[in-house]
Amino acid sequence: MGLGSADAYISMVSGLVGAVIGGWCTLNGATKAHGLALKKEEAADRERMITTLMLLRTEIVGSWELFHEECGDELLGQTEGTPFLSILPIGANPFPIFDSGPAALNLVPRELAKNIVHFYMRAKGLIAAIEMNNRDYDQALQHARLRLLTQAERAHQAGDEVSDETHDEVFNYSVAFMAGQLGMGDTADSIRSLTQELAPIVQRITEEVDKLFTPDLEHNRVS
Template sequence: MKIWSKKRMNLGSPDAYISLVSGLVGAFVGGFFTLKGATNAHKLALKKEETADRERMITTLMLLRTEIAGAWELFMEECGDELSKPAGGAPFLNILPVGKNPFPIFDSGPPALNLLPRELAKDVVHFYMRAKGLIATIEMNNHDYEQALQYARVLLINHAERAQKDGEEFPDEKHDQLFNGGVDFMAGQLGMGDTAEAIRSLAQELTPIVKRITTEVDELFFSLSDNQKRTN
């Protein structure tokens, strides 16, 4: 009976309670700082990820802007003046060289495309979809024009051989008139006037989109650059 009372008295001693409380406080403090450290690490990781996303977005924007502005400038240099004239159903008698992969940056599927502002991303996709349609129309026009030229060459050769056989003269004026007439005839047969109108229509649709994209990218780029300077 005395032994049991002694043990019970030892468990309820101040030293035992102090030891128990110290352990609990130590565990709480350790857990608190562990949680705080984990939270800070998570916040730091998110901040780094946001910074990386912003840098990828800026890089993607500038690359796409360069590709869009460069392609459009080249297109306008090649046929901008002619496309700005009244149509009148006239064919576009010109061959525009088109590479196998005219949009390598966009076609590479930039991973940061989904990071772009929504309206700007819509304009970018709109441009490339219409621009690819424009390229397909230009390629069709190139093919038809080659056919028209080939028809005119054959027509010219036949008339030249006939004139030589009959001993007739074949002056340069008649030569040019016959060749140009042959081109115009075959261009009309192939519907090149409608193709030219399709090119003109797509160019008119794309002009304001290109301007909007370049302007918005420049404004966004400078805004992001200023914010980055202020946070550094």
Template sequence: MEYAKDFLDILSALRTYIVDSIGVLFTLFGGAIEFLKSHDGFGNFLTGLIGAAIGGFFTLKGAEKAHILEQENARADEDKLLDNTLAMLKVEINSAWEIYWIEYGKDLVELDDTEPLLSTFPIGEDPFTIFNSAPEALAMAPREIAKDIVYFYMRAKGLVAMVKENSSDTEECRRYAFDSMMQKRHDPAFLELTNDAFAKKLEEHYVACIDEMSARLLMVSTATGMKILTQELKEVVERLNNSIDKYLIDRARA
């Protein structure tokens, strides 16, 4: 019972302390108000408060406008990057296609379906420099344009691999035929021929060796595959030229 009485006394004293403290705070606040009124400070205080509020509002609006402007500038930079990238990709695609068509593709599509293409075509290690360096910008391109660009380069890389294989096979055919022809030069049956007949016989032997080795290497199948890819790419190049030109013209007018 003694402990309970002490506890109640402590609670009573704590309550009295809190009530007195609140009273003191109200007294101090009231005194501050009276002081500001008596010294014209209250009006100045309110004026400063309103001014600060207005200043803060316009500062916030200015920051918001600056943020919007920054976003617009960023979008403009992205649009410019995309426009330049598409223009450069168009140049790379058309340059590569023109060289390929003039030096290789035209002869290929005119070739009889039963004949191999005995031709070499030098290709560098990285013929698609711009495409390989433009994945970020390409991601911002319209879906159909991006789809055709990726399709073109995927098929073009496959065609490059086939052209390199065909060039290697062509060199192997020529090397095999030449070595065989050199051996035939010492054949007694050849040596008995006249000069004209000897030369004709060697040429026939050379061609026969070419045909033999190209058949072993399935070069007719390689040529057929290259023809199919060439036709596909020709259509994609025409489609890309039209779609990229239209996109860039529309962007310039916007």
């Protein structure tokens, strides 16, 4: 049986070599395309992480500064056990960025992510304490107004008038009395304690975020 001509073998070998080369080129092209896709995905993930962290930093620092402007400094200046006789309005959703559950948070470095979660857990506890203080102070005010009304009715029946000094004395005493009954001093101590705990956490977050993105900011400035 004939083994075929040399040309046939050459043609067959050439075909095999061509197929191997073609397959290698296809595989190499697919590998490069996959690598480029991974790089694009990594770049997109980093962009999402940067955007998320900058938004969270803005929310954290902004809410912290606002808290101190409205009551934080006054609270910390009070002695232990002193009720905080003021109402601090709290919005329905004070942390919209964090509560939106940004998926990019899982891309954040572990320690930074822990600090961010720690901040929001304690901050929400702080808000709950402030809301309790608001309700209690409102109740203390209602009690004081009722006492004033009773005082005015008695004075009217006796043909007397309530002086401004007596008015203020009755009002302030009634508020202080009800604040004590409601344990507002303990609530204020809780707010002060959480405020002191949060201060270094806020500082760590801002420093870590700024340090993490300083190269990016410098690069963008140069570009």
